[in-house]
Amino acid sequence: MQKKKVIVIGAGFGGLTTAALLARNGFNVTVIEKNSMPGGRAIVYKEKGFVFDMGPSWYLMPEAMERYFNLFDKSARDFYKLVRLDPSYRVFYGKKEQYDIKAGLKDNFNTFNLMQKDGAGKLKRYLDQAEYQYDIAVKKFLYRDYTSFFDFMDRDLIRDGLKLKIFYNVDKMADRFGLEDKLKKIIGYTMVFIGGSPKNTPALYSLMTHIDLNLGVWYPMGGMGEIPKALEKLGKALGVTYLYDHNVIKITVENRMAKNVITDKGTFPGDIILSNADYHHTETKLLEKRYRTYSDGYWKRKVISPSSFIIYMGLSKKLKNLVHHNLYFHNNWDEHFQTIFDKPQWPDKFSYYISCPSKTDPSVAPRGKENLFFLVPVAAGLVDTDEIREKVYEKVISHFEDLIGEKVSDSIIHRRIFSHRDFIGLYHSYKGSAFSLAHTLLQTALFRCARKSKKVKNLYFTGQYTHPGVGVPMNFITAELTAKSIIEDFS
Numbered sequence: 001m002q003k004k005k006v007i008v009i010g011a012g013f014g015g016l017t018t019a020a021l022l023a024r025n026g027f028n029v030t031v032i033e034k035n036s037m038p039g040g041r042a043i044v045y046k047e048k049g050f051v052f053d054m055g056p057s058w059y060l061m062p063e064a065m066e067r068y069f070n071l072f073d074k075s076a077r078d079f080y081k082l083v084r085l086d087p088s089y090r091v092f093y094g095k096k097e098q099y100d101i102k103a104g105l106k107d108n109f110n111t112f113n114l115m116q117k118d119g120a121g122k123l124k125r126y127l128d129q130a131e132y133q134y135d136i137a138v139k140k141f142l143y144r145d146y147t148s149f150f151d152f153m154d155r156d157l158i159r160d161g162l163k164l165k166i167f168y169n170v171d172k173m174a175d176r177f178g179l180e181d182k183l184k185k186i187i188g189y190t191m192v193f194i195g196g197s198p199k200n201t202p203a204l205y206s207l208m209t210h211i212d213l214n215l216g217v218w219y220p221m222g223g224m225g226e227i228p229k230a231l232e233k234l235g236k237a238l239g240v241t242y243l244y245d246h247n248v249i250k251i252t253v254e255n256r257m258a259k260n261v262i263t264d265k266g267t268f269p270g271d272i273i274l275s276n277a278d279y280h281h282t283e284t285k286l287l288e289k290r291y292r293t294y295s296d297g298y299w300k301r302k303v304i305s306p307s308s309f310i311i312y313m314g315l316s317k318k319l320k321n322l323v324h325h326n327l328y329f330h331n332n333w334d335e336h337f338q339t340i341f342d343k344p345q346w347p348d349k350f351s352y353y354i355s356c357p358s359k360t361d362p363s364v365a366p367r368g369k370e371n372l373f374f375l376v377p378v379a380a381g382l383v384d385t386d387e388i389r390e391k392v393y394e395k396v397i398s399h400f401e402d403l404i405g406e407k408v409s410d411s412i413i414h415r416r417i418f419s420h421r422d423f424i425g426l427y428h429s430y431k432g433s434a435f436s437l438a439h440t441l442l443q444t445a446l447f448r449c450a451r452k453s454k455k456v457k458n459l460y461f462t463g464q465y466t467h468p469g470v471g472v473p474m475n476f477i478t479a480e481l482t483a484k485s486i487i488e489d490f491s
């Protein structure tokens with residue numbers, strides 16, 4: 001029997017992971033990507049001997065990737081070398097107050113006690129709850145798909161759902177455990193990773209703190225770009241075809257069946273079309289209006305995750321006062337989140353993240369030089385001009401120099417700014433968002449975008465807009481759910 005032909009639009013993690021799994025299950029798979037390499041938001045660029053990971057830099061929840069590779073009788077180790085970072089990261093609360101968060105939880109107890117009275121005890125109790133939530137989420141929620149409200153009507157699921165504390169937010173949960181400002185920032189910053197804030201993300205996601213402080217922060221030597229490379233290698237061995245530099249411009253539909261994927265380089269017919277491209281882009285730019293699942297009003301009502309103001313920088317010297325991952329937490333933490341979600345505008349004062357992978361990996365910078373990545377979370381949909389970029393850039397760099405007490409502006413050999421208009425141009429991102437839909441309660445599980453089109457029978461979606469959502473590990477999980485759905489419908 002002839003294999004069913006699947007055309008996957010997009011070689012982000014969602015597309016790459018699902019493509020290999022479908023090939024493993026007997027489908028004939030072609031991945032079509034507009035950019036010149038695999039990875040989507042995790043692509044890499046090289047300049048003057050530096051290798052920059054353009055998107056993700058935290059390798060978290062390694063067991064999700066391991067479980068995926070095990071489905072192919074492989075391990076992540078077969079493709080890249082993982083190291084656990086220690087310290088996991090450094091937090092700066094100001095120029096004179098900084099702490100290293102170590103890989104061993106107990107090694108942090110003194111630090112937590114310095115941050116607040118009985119900080120260690122309180123954070124430990126919070127973490128016990130976070131671990132419990134993580135276990136339930138992995139066993140019952142993350143690897144399960146929701147297609148209708150009745151999927152929630154299972155008694156076990158309702159009982160477990162209540163244990164996950166979905167009806168109050170991460171910030172409130174931190175209050176209940178008596179965590180104060182500094183520790184709240186430690187448990188709150190990971191919410192940005194999943195596109196939200198501690199105040200708009202359900203307490204279920206306190207599991208992120210278990211992932212961070214218990215499961216640890218890891219790094220694939222060579223950089224995060226090693227992961228898409230691994231997935232492409234895995235797929236190629238199973239016969240997947242990858243076509244880069246092919247921009248999809250239309251999905252044609254006949255009798256409610258998707259027929260062809262039309263690109264700027266030619267037309268590709270498929271029995272099944274799977275879009276990993278941004279959901280909004282697929283629906284509004286690739287499909288005729290009558291075939292869209294969601295209306296314009298739906299998109300207007302959605303809470304869109306932040307965009308990011310990013311600086312990639314190559315420095316001609318080494319810096320003393322940095323580790324691999326560094327977080328600066330501003331006093332006006334809440335106001336910064338308000339400028340992202342409540343009153344969208346460029347923030348005046350902000351918290352930011354600095355990655356310096358050359359502290360761990362000599363292959364990402366020439367000898368004696370430093371590879372830097374600065375990220376300021378900012379609202380999606382903002383006006384992004386060269387003038388604004390320069391202003392924000394100046395603020396970040398002068399603040400950073402003061403923070404670490406070292407000059408960088410006289411040692412820059414490469415600099416690139418990346419913000420809203422680049423997210424739109426490079427990834428077709430909705431409103432220049434970095435992380436798709438925020439994980440609010442009404443945008444979680446059943447309430448994320450549908451995996452199957454409601455109007456076109458053989459059109460599916462995968463990636464961060466679908467359940468379980470944002471982040472590299474979630475995209476490895478998505479693959480199992482998407483592949484299962486297609487296999488059930490077509491095998």
Ligand SMILES: Cc1cc2nc3c(=O)[nH]c(=O)nc-3n(C[C@H](O)[C@H](O)[C@H](O)COP(=O)(O)OP(=O)(O)OC[C@H]3O[C@@H](n4cnc5c(N)ncnc54)[C@H](O)[C@@H]3O)c2cc1C
Pocket residue numbers: 009010011012013014015032033034035039040041042054055056057058059060193246247248249276277278281308375426427428434435462463464465469470471472473475
């Ligand atoms: C700056 C940044 C930092 C992050 N940090 C972390 C982190 O540290 N750890 C973590 O776990 N997660 C992190 N994330 C989140 C994580 O990177 C994403 O959740 C994940 O990469 C999304 O994958 P995806 O496949 O859903 O989407 P994408 O990566 O966007 O993939 C979609 C693909 O579709 C392609 N495409 C779009 N339109 C078309 C078209 N018309 N034709 C052909 N191809 C098309 C795009 O080019 C892209 O390659 C970060 C994200 C960003 C942006």
